[in-house]
Amino acid sequence: MPNQYRLGIDAGGTFTDFILADRAGEVRIFKALSTPQDPTQAIRNGLALIEEETGIKAHDIVSNADLCINGTTVGLNALIQHKGARTGLIATAGHEDSIEIRLGHKEDGYRYDPEYPPARMLVPRYLRHGVRERVVSTGAVHTPLHEEDVRDACHHFLREGVESVAISFVWSVLHAEHEARAAEIVREMMPGVRLTVGSQLYPQVREYTRTSTAVVNAYLAPILSRYVEAVDGYFRSLGAKNPVRYFQSNGGLALGSVVSDQSVYAINSGPASAPQAALYIGEPWDLQNIITVDMGGTSFDITLTRDGRANVSKNIDFLRYRIGIPMIQVETLGAGGGSIGWIDSMGLLQMGPQSAGSEPGPACYDQGGDKPTTTDANLVLGYLNPGGLVGGRLPLDVSKARAAIDTHLAKPLGLTVEQAAYGMFTIVNNNMVNAIRRVSVERGYDPRDFVLNCAGGATGAHITALAREMGIRRVLVSKLASGLCAYGQIISDVKYNYIAPAPVRLEGAAAAERLDGLFRGLEARGTADLKGDGFIEDRITIRRSLDMRYVGQVHECTVDVDPFPLDEAALERLKAAFHARHKELYTYSEPGSMVEVVNVESAISGRVEKPRRMLIAPGKGADAALFGTRGMIFSAEGAERRTPVYSGELLGAGDRIVGPAVIEEVTTTIVIEPGWTAELAPSGVYVLDHAG
Structure with missing residues (x-):
């Protein structure tokens, strides 16, 4: 059957995630170790792993795929x-x-x-x-x-x-x-x-x-x-009938030739797909305001969508280099499962940004690491299965975790191991909350108006605690959370940004005519490019933005608007939109002051057909998935509480769980704190609500 599959590949620092979707609605996730010295090798290894687990050969997947999409860290790493x-x-x-x-x-x-x-x-x-x-x-x-x-x-x-x-x-x-x-x-x-x-x-x-x-x-x-040439060549050798698409930092797909020429757009392509995945996951509930958090082994990434649109930053210092092109705003923090706990010169407990990484890893991995990490704390608190992660393939040593926390933190601070572990958990959460505030509060948004979406394999253990600290009352956790960025790639559209300078004051018919001509020119060019890429007119959408400021200001702010005819009367709509955005960002506006435009931009997208959603069969009640209890700690006193543990594989649609509880999926563990409930939706998404 032609075009039976869609393949998304997200290359991270430690793992490369693969999402394989078929037309029957089955979506599967696979992980292979990344190979920074030769990024294409990880793709070969991942396709070999897929064949090993499913029996489907790489040639059969690629030659019968409508899209193969690659999100890469090659530019970021360089x-x-x-x-x-x-x-x-x-x-x-x-x-x-x-x-x-x-x-x-x-x-x-x-x-x-x-x-x-x-x-x-x-x-x-x-x-x-x-x-x-x-x-x-x-x-x-x-x-x-x-x-x-x-x-x-x-x-x-x-x-x-x-x-x-x-x-x-x-x-x-x-x-x-x-x-x-x-x-x-x-x-x-x-x-x-x-x-x-x-x-x-x-x-x-x-x-x-x-x-x-x-x-x-x-x-x-x-x-x-060179990377695009190698990847394109490899997929052609597997019989690809369609060109490989690459994920860009602006949140859309592009051909390899575009990425080669405009490589700056590929710098942060991995986490940039998270907002699209979040919106798709939240669509059954008509959720438009979503903060997505992604915790891996060494880092914690945050992205935000408001009114169905991702936060986009321009003119930012990224890794100390000023970059002007529009990029999905990704706030990154050195907080992950491998973040090391330590005591500073003031005698205070700190977490990260140093990380144990995957080698030697947390102490509980028993691979030579002896420093206490976030993963060790979560194990001591009872949140993680001592039988091991990833379905038991990665065994965990509780005694090693306890010894590391006791030696380096508990004894020096005069605490029990449990108290020190909860302190580690609390501090790393506070670090992540501060980062979430940078993409919400500091951008003029109230996080309580958003739902929190879980991505990454390590996030599930912290997700309700983060929501509690932020005052957020609803959380989404997909069964595909640990590979959410790869999933975001296979449901994203092709997108190109076209920009032009427009130093003009918003007064008079001449200003309106100039702006209208600029936008029309950009959009005609973008539409022609997408039609040349095979998109028909009714699958092409346009969004506009203008960099605006009050006359005399040094810096401008970006105002997003829907396309509409720009005549002299329409300039008042642009001014009103600017005043509103300025007040949202800076708490005040000056309606009596003259407004000027500095730059204009049109984002032109070609809508790609989405694969079918995952469909979960109705459940038989949560009790059918209960396979035991574990002692867990949910307070600073370190008191243990017997807590039920459920198998995610046995839960069905409609099954409801009251916290405290833990749900163990193969690639992630979800901790449901007291006061929260969780219900599995037919789309394979756990909806967690605060009961208060």
Whole structure:
């Protein structure tokens, strides 16, 4: 049967997750160890694991799949480890150091810290070449391009073995001809080099952000290009009839050719699919406001959707590098199952960000680790099955966990092992709550207006405690929670962002005409691109946004709007939307002040047919899934409480459990604290509600 399968692959730091869906509605999750030295090997290993467990050969899956989707950490890892390509920068003379000057300050949070070291430059000073040219803020040419300077730069780059070149000139977004001509010269003299042109990649006002974005893209482009070539080639060898799609940081799918050219969009592609998965999971209850939390072995990722749309950030410092393109906002914290507990110089208990990782791992793994971790605390508290994780394939040693906590924390602090373990649990939860506030409260959203969605294998043990601390009264936990990002990929749409500078004040018919023309031009281009990709008109959707500010303000805020005809009267709708967003973010607005636009953006999506949802048969009552009790601790006193434990595999739709209780799925454990109830929906989602 053609197009029988859909395959999602999410490459994480420790595991690569595989989600395989078929047309019958069966959705299965598989995990293989990631192989950072050769990311394609993990894909081969995962497909071999699928064949071993299901009997379905890799060729049969790929050749009968409508979509094979890959979310990759290749770009992220290259940026973290500073293992990108040897990159050169061609800039306006006198502006070669803008990426190092960084607008004259350090990142937020470190601005006044004299001990905070400077960021490592992706392009060293000797590979930054200034050329004589200058465009002014009106778009007029002040100094023509000196082409001989560009040729000198190319000669220098050839001598230095440069693989990738970024071009970024001042005010190029208003007059792109100089960058275009410089690009022609580079292609002529360096035909094998990867080339990034700032005014094409990120045509927005703000020279530093545009230059930094172009540099990051150039730094990663050769790495992503080689990866895409290897993955595409492998899938073609398996008989793929459709091109592999890659997940982007903007929350949509793209062809490999797009990812190769616009590699900056692939930096954080893994967790960026979580919001789409959350909305799909919440759809049966018409849930639009969802915070998704994903706890793995070393990190904790948070994303947010409001009114059915994911939080999107632009102009952010990511891993200390300014990136302008729109990215799903992912707040990442060093808090995971391997986070190590320690005592600081003040004698206070701390958790992380140091992690035991997978090697040697938590003490309870009995693989040589002797430091107390979050997983050790959860085991001592009774939340995890001492018989082992992943269906018993990963045995746990309670005595090793207790010894690690006792030696390093309990005795020095004068606590029992149980009290110390609950303290570890509480502190790591508080760390995660603070991170959740950064994507909610600090963005102008009240977390109590949201439901909390669980992702990642380690999150289930903490999910009701996190909701309690945030005042959230409903939690969703899918049976696919441990591979939620891979699941998000197979239900996501193709998406491209088209942006343009628009320095205009919202007054008069001329302003409306200019904005309307810009949007129409961007959307005509985007629609044509998606039609060329095989999408018909009624499967293409458009969303608009504008970067706006009050005249005289230094920074702007992004305002999302539905497409509508932009005439002079419609400008009042844009102003009202800006005033409302400004008040939401900063608690005040100035309706009497003049408003101006800086940039505009259209997000064009091609809707992909979704696979059928998982369907769970009606249950026989929760008691049929009860297989015992365990002593668990739910308070700082460390008092043990006998608590029922249920098998997730035996629970059916409609089965309801009253906390305290634990539900053990094969790849995750769900702790239901006192005061909470859980009911399994037919879609394979546990709905947890606070009884109070």
